[in-house]
Amino acid sequence: MTFDLKGKTALVTGGSAGIGKGIAKALAGAGAQVMITSRKAEKCEAAIAEIGGESDFITSHIGILEEAERVVDATLERFGSVDILVNNAATNPWAGPMIDCDVPRLDKTYEVNLRAPLQWTQTAWTKWMQENGGSIINIASVGGFATSEALGVYCMFKDALMHMTRQLAAEMGPKVRVNCIAPGLIKTDFAKVLWDGPRGKQIADMLPLGRLGEPEDIGEAALYLAAGASWMTGNTLTIDGGELIRITGEPPIEE
Numbered sequence: 278m279t280f281d282l283k284g285k286t287a288l289v290t291g292g293s294a295g296i297g298k299g300i301a302k303a304l305a306g307a308g309a310q311v312m313i314t315s316r317k318a319e320k321c322e323a324a325i326a327e328i329g330g331e332s333d334f335i336t337s338h339i340g341i342l343e344e345a346e347r348v349v350d351a352t353l354e355r356f357g358s359v360d361i362l363v364n365n366a367a368t369n370p371w372a373g374p375m376i377d378c379d380v381p382r383l384d385k386t387y388e389v390n391l392r393a394p395l396q397w398t399q400t401a402w403t404k405w406m407q408e409n410g411g412s413i414i415n416i417a418s419v420g421g422f423a424t425s426e427a428l429g430v431y432c433m434f435k436d437a438l439m440h441m442t443r444q445l446a447a448e449m450g451p452k453v454r455v456n457c458i459a460p461g462l463i464k465t466d467f468a469k470v471l472w473d474g475p476r477g478k479q480i481a482d483m484l485p486l487g488r489l490g491e492p493e494d495i496g497e498a499a500l501y502l503a504a505g506a507s508w509m510t511g512n513t514l515t516i517d518g519g520e521l522i523r524i525t526g527e528p529p530i531e532e
């Protein structure tokens with residue numbers, strides 16, 4: 278299967294670094310016009326030089342309510358369509374037990390990681406996709422399938438994002454497909470505390486595929502969801518090097 282996105286426009290939140298940049302590169306590589314957005318102009322400028330093709334940026338904080346409309350309008354003006362929306366940017370202001378999370382940090386996680394993907398999807402739908410069709414890709418996490426010592430609040434909203442994917446897919450078909458990716462540990466700045474140093478090698482050694490993920494691994498999956506996957510909606514692709522299916526240290530079975 279060859280993936281061809283010529284004539285299509287993708288809008289990627291958090292496209293200036295890490296996984297978002299990996300996705301933007303993959304989509305641009307298949308011929309899409311790509312608009313990236315993040316808060317810092319210098320990061321965006323450097324990223325579009327790397328992404329290449331027909332790419333551009335608009336700085337934006339996705340948690341601010343008015344931003345979705347401004348960015349979708351600017352993308353329509355610049356490229357003429359919004360065929361693919363990748364809800365990728367996220368935050369994690371609290372590392373600790375959920376039971377101790379204060380309201381400002383709970384609200385911030387909700388606003389950026391859950392409310393923004395819904396609101397940006399609503400805006401893309403109203404302004405383009407309802408009439409012209411399209412594809413939404415949400416970036417969740419394998420953390421959404423499990424409990425966690427320090428990332429419980431983050432993981433709760435990632436699980437909710439997977440459910441939002443199912444709900445919106447049911448509502449937005451047949452014109453719009455809505456899918457999700459649940460990455461495992463990917464070597465980006467966001468997750469550096471989890472993979473930097475000896476811990477990274479220890480985790481890699483536990484994985485069936487023997488290495489940590491790179492942003493390009495998620496870029497490939499996003500390209501499939503955007504340009505292939507024509508009979509797939511409401512689903513989550515787990516891209517984790519086998520983390521979820523690895524054999525854990527259960528006691529041996531007695532003969």
Ligand SMILES: NC(=O)c1ccc[n+]([C@@H]2O[C@H](COP(=O)([O-])OP(=O)(O)OC[C@H]3O[C@@H](n4cnc5c(N)ncnc54)[C@H](OP(=O)(O)O)[C@@H]3O)[C@@H](O)[C@H]2O)c1
Binds near residue numbers: 292337339367417
């Ligand atoms: N890395 C992993 O191991 C991993 C695993 C599972 C899931 N994920 C998910 O993958 C996605 C990307 O993570 P990453 O690891 O690539 O992170 P990253 O390397 O820190 O990149 C995050 C990007 O989002 C932008 N951003 C952050 N907050 C923003 C905001 N409020 N508004 C607009 N842009 C914002 C950042 O740019 P600015 O600073 O310029 O805003 C940057 O472009 C997230 O949804 C994350 O939860 C990551």
